[in-house]
Amino acid sequence: QVKERGKGHWRFYQPAMNADLLARIQTDHAMRQGLQRGEFELHFQPRVDLRAGRVTACEALLRWHRPGAGLVMPGAFIGVAEETGLIGALGQWVLEQAVAQARRWLDEGVAGQVAINVSALQFEQPGFVQDVAAALQRHGLPPALLELELTESILIRDAEEALAKLQALAALGVELSLDDFGTGYSSLTYLKRFPLHRLKIDRSFVMALGEEAAAEAAIVAAIVQMGHALGMEVVAEGVEQPAQLRQLSRLGCDHYQGFLYARPLPASEVRAHLGRAVEEAAPPSA
Numbered sequence: 001q002v003k004e005r006g007k008g009h010w011r012f013y014q015p016a017m018n019a020d021l022l023a024r025i026q027t028d029h030a031m032r033q034g035l036q037r038g039e040f041e042l043h044f045q046p047r048v049d050l051r052a053g054r055v056t057a058c059e060a061l062l063r064w065h066r067p068g069a070g071l072v073m074p075g076a077f078i079g080v081a082e083e084t085g086l087i088g089a090l091g092q093w094v095l096e097q098a099v100a101q102a103r104r105w106l107d108e109g110v111a112g113q114v115a116i117n118v119s120a121l122q123f124e125q126p127g128f129v130q131d132v133a134a135a136l137q138r139h140g141l142p143p144a145l146l147e148l149e150l151t152e153s154i155l156i157r158d159a160e161e162a163l164a165k166l167q168a169l170a171a172l173g174v175e176l177s178l179d180d181f182g183t184g185y186s187s188l189t190y191l192k193r194f195p196l197h198r199l200k201i202d203r204s205f206v207m208a209l210g211e212e213a214a215a216e217a218a219i220v221a222a223i224v225q226m227g228h229a230l231g232m233e234v235v236a237e238g239v240e241q242p243a244q245l246r247q248l249s250r251l252g253c254d255h256y257q258g259f260l261y262a263r264p265l266p267a268s269e270v271r272a273h274l275g276r277a278v279e280e281a282a283p284p285s286a
């Protein structure tokens with residue numbers, strides 16, 4: 001295939017490259033349309049506070065009811081949205097929905113913080129701090145009921161700029177956590193300067209816990225100790241086995257999420273979990 005590109009310029013496309021590019025263009029187009037047609041939905045995964053022995057928060061996770069494709073998970077579309085820039089509008093939608101939902105729960109007397117995932121590209125946008133402030137104000141949500149989950153990739157472009165933004169967000173009163181900790185650049189120098197409330201240990205470390213003599217246990221122990229020494233709480237994600245939970249508990253981990261307690265659930269179903277007391281040794285779904 002040959003296509004004209006300006007005067008006298010010809011470019012040759014390989015069919016395989018075309019197919020992939022075309023799929024991404026179609027996904028981008030369908031996402032833009034889906035955003036307007038209300039095809040996106042937030043599910044919420046409960047987070048258990050081990051010391052309090054109850055569910056004190058939940059994490060909002062994006063789902064897409066793509067026509068003809070069923071329920072699509074973020075792994076299949078967040079990357080495309082980041083590539084095309086749609087992540088700005090998508091992230092803004094998530095922020096708005098999560099804050100509105102947290103406010104509804106507050107009005108209904110349901111206690112629970114809501115955490116949202118923020119892509120590095122969204123975080124980098126000049127108006128991001130104002131967007132967060134505006135959403136909180138629009139719904140009259142106490143800022144501490146919103147948590148932003150960021151990843152170490154926010155450091156790639158300009159670490160000093162990222163630090164200034166984090167400080168502005170912390171000054172608003174929202175809580176900040178570092179997601180997928182241990183998989184990124186682990187810039188410990190910056191870590192101690194970040195106004196973070198929590199570190200979320202990546203699932204890849206949690207998975208190996210409960211097995212005998214897993215090296216991951218030493219890594220998790222080190223993350224917990226370092227987090228605590230720096231004044232942060234530590235959250236384990238992806239807890240599936242009772243043995244993993246027992247070990248996390250022994251290692252002093254503060255919170256956990258995972259299929260062991262509950263999968264991400266629609267708002268109507270997670271509601272009953274918020275504030276609920278949890279017997280550490282016997283989660284309801286175990």
Ligand code: C2E
Binds near residue numbers: 237258259264
């Ligand atoms: P994440 O923020 O690290 O979220 C945790 C992922 O692990 C979620 O997958 C969750 O469903 C899954 N998970 C939780 N507990 C368990 C468990 O016990 N076992 C297993 N195997 N998995 C568990 P999900 O919902 O597919 O999301 C994947 C990633 O997509 C998220 O990773 C996050 O990076 C991204 N994402 C999701 N929603 C949003 C969003 O609204 N905005 C942005 N920018 N990214 C999002």
Ligand code: MG
Binds near residue numbers: 059117149179
């Ligand atoms: Mg997350």
Ligand code: MG
Binds near residue numbers: 237
């Ligand atoms: Mg994570």
Ligand code: MG
Binds near residue numbers: 180202203237
């Ligand atoms: Mg993860």
